Each structure stands twice: as structure tokens, then as C-alpha cells.
Amino acid sequence: MAAALFAGAVGAVLGWASGVPAPFLTGPAAVVTAVSLWGVETHIPDWLRNTCFVMIGLSLGAGITPEVVASLPQWPVPLVTLTLGLVLIVFGGGALVQRMFGFDAATARLTAMPGHLSFVIALSASIRSDVRVVTVIQSLRVLLLTLVVPVVVALASDADLSMTAPITETLDLATMLLLAVLGVALGLVFLRLKVPAALVMAGMAVSGLAHGAGWVTGAPPAWVAIPTFTIMGSLIGTRFNGVTFALIARAAAASGVLTGLAVAVTLGAALFVRAVTDLPLTDLLIAFAPGGLETMAALSIMLGADPAFTAAHHIYRRLFLSVLAPLAIAKIGKPD
DSSP: OHHHHHHHHHHHHHHHHHTOSSHHHHHHHHHHHHHHHTTOOOOOOHHHHHHHHHHHHHHHHTTOOHHHHHTGGGTHHHHHHHHHHHHHHHHHHHHHHHHHHOOOHHHHHHHHOOSOHHHHHHHHHTTTSOHHHHHHHHHHHHHHHHHHHHHHHHHHSOOOOSSOSOOSSBOOHHHHHHHHHHHHHHHHHHHHTTOTTHHHHHHHHHHHHHHHTTSOOOBOOHHHHHHHHHHHHHHHHGGGTTOOHHHHHHHHHHHHHHHHHHHHHHHHHHHHHHHHSOOOHHHHHHHHOOSOHHHHHHHHHHHTOOHHHHHHHHHHHHHHHHHHHHHHHTTTOOOO
């Protein structure tokens, strides 16, 4: 844990000093990945990870406003567009890596699944596919998206990703702790109900209700938000514990192809929906980007994107992939 937190802190400082987009997320992700690949064991304990998930949920809930609710009638268009994009990424990406890199059909399609990592790995283990290749390519995909999506957003919109803008209104410590305790309690219920991203959604629900009812105002202060983002970025890097450079070399090219396809589809889908609705391009890019829900949620907080819109689309993506993934390999791989 000490190694991961120290490397993450160094990455955050380097990212901020160099002016990269979303520095407190991308910097730690890059540095902790490098340290892990170098052979240093890095780890973020579950209690710290879960604490960060709750705090991200509280930050998301602080952004739920009447304007967010007013945009609900426009959501069917992006949801349908997202569905078509997911199908294109899965089948188009699977065909690409199968032809270019010689993977078997089941492994190729599983590496192309845009998200829901734990489910995809479990599915991979149940059929005749290369679990290690699927795991490493999927982990690389998440890392690359974390690094690339902020750059794409910065180039395609006028969003401020520098994290230098001050938070205008913050929660006081007592209120923040109360919301966090309530978020944890609700999160335990959501976990039993198997709600996707249970702790993030619980924090968002508690905070959104409190803010929507006018009981509280403000978001967690910078001294809470910045360490939270830094730990989230570090968490991505810890996925590369025990991975060899040889396996990375084998998986990197395929991951790059899949990430490039995902970014192209995301950008095209976002531009299309922006043209037929008045939804902000930044919101659409973050909602459509097939990265981890918790990571994209953190990024949406940095950009001031619509939290409910972002969360809803990422939860839908995970649910849709839960159905699509088994169907995509049904005629390819058979259970052992």
C-alpha cells in the first residue's frame, strides 16, 4: 500500500506540474503502472478503495440539479446510440484482433468487450480462451482509456481539465462525514442487492437526495477530492502486479487497436448525438467512453459533467454487456 500511495502521489505531482489533462487521475495511473511492471508490489486495500468509491458518489450527487432532471426526455437517443456503438466495438473489435493477431474467436471477442472487467474475466475462465491475455489486454484498455479520454475531451471541447479551478462551495466536515456514513450503510444494502458499482451509486443516491431536497449544498473539498482521484488512478496501476514485459508486449498492440476503435466509436457517437440533441459534448464523451464506471465517474466530477447522465449510461453499458457477452461467444466457446 505504501508503495502504491507513494508512487501515486509522485504521479499526481508530475501530472500537475506537466499540465497533462486530469493530472490527479492520469499521473498516478501511469506512474503506478510503471512501478508495478518494474516488479514493485503495489496494492490498494479494499477499505481504502471503497472509501474512495463512496466519496466519488458524494461528489456525483452534489451535481444533481433541476437542469439534470429536465434533460431526462433526451436520454433515449444517446442510450440507443450507445447500444449500437457497443455492438460495433464488440464484434468489429473482435474481428480485428482475431485477424491481426491470430487470437482464437472467443479470446478475441472477450478482449473486445468494452468494460465489465470482472464479469468478462469470469466468463473467459469458463470457456476455452486465454484468460491471461484477456486480463492483460482488458487492463491495458482501461489504462489507455484513462490516459486518452481526457485528451480527447480537451481537444473536442472547451472543458477545463487542469484541476486548477477552485471549488466554489464545499461541504463542511460534519455534513460530509454524515453523508459518508449514510452512503456506506446504503452501499451495504446495494451490495447485497448486487447493484452495479454499489458504493458509488449509494453515495450518489444519498448526496443527490440531500442536495435535491435543499438540505445541504456543496461538494467535498479539494483536500478530499484530490487524494480520492489520486487513489483511483493508483488503483488502475495496481492491476499490473506480476505482469511480465513479455506479456505486455504481446498484448499492447491488440489493446492499442481496441482502444483506438473504442475512442473512434465514442467520438463519432457523441458527435452524432450532439448534432440531434442539445446535450453537451463533454457529457456525451464521458458517458460513452467504455472505461471503468468509477474512473469515468471521477473524470466527470473533474469536468463538471452531468453526474446522473454519466452514471446512468455506464450502468446501462454494464447491464447490456452482461447480456451481450455470453451471446457473443455462445457459438464459439463452450463451457468446460
